[in-house]
Amino acid sequence: MALRLSTGLRNKLLSTGSFKETLADGVIRIFPGVQPTTADDAEGATHLAQITLGSGTFTAGQAASGLEFGTAAGGILSKNTGEVWSGVAATSGTAGWFRFYANDLGTGASTDTARFDGSISTSGAQLNMSSTAITAGATTTIDSFTITFPAS
Numbered sequence: 001m002a003l004r005l006s007t008g009l010r011n012k013l014l015s016t017g018s019f020k021e022t023l024a025d026g027v028i029r030i031f032p033g034v035q036p037t038t039a040d041d042a043e044g045a046t047h048l049a050q051i052t053l054g055s056g057t058f059t060a061g062q063a064a065s066g067l068e069f070g071t072a073a074g075g076i077l078s079k080n081t082g083e084v085w086s087g088v089a090a091t092s093g094t095a096g097w098f099r100f101y102a103n104d105l106g107t108g109a110s111t112d113t114a115r116f117d118g119s120i121s122t123s124g125a126q127l128n129m130s131s132t133a134i135t136a137g138a139t140t141t142i143d144s145f146t147i148t149f150p151a152s
Helices: 007-016
Strands: 027-032 049-053 076-078 085-088 093-101 115-121 139-142 146-148
Touching (some): 027 085
Antiparallel strands (some): 049 085, 076 146, 085 139, 093 115
């Protein structure tokens, strides 16, 4: 199963040509339940955890605590190796899917915001976690995050 890109992300990629640049200083939110049909759809649930740089406070439009990708190699873009991507869970629940938002943190239904969605599981998903159980007050860390781009 492939990542689901929003219309806004596709349009911005056409103008910038850079996935890394378009999503610089972004944030990941982990949600319970079923992933929306498209990344243009509203979330439909309150997020369980927000993943930022070192569990820092994220403010939309500000670079502080935003996530960065490293240099792409061989069609693979990975999280910046020097960064700790983590967040303290606000609510307990079972992680079902995630949404990576660009720095503007455009939530709700939109065809203008740059973001993408993926599934979460313990294996075989776009984001594999050691456990999908999220506990309020506990820190969730993403140790590895890679996006593989097709050759054509």
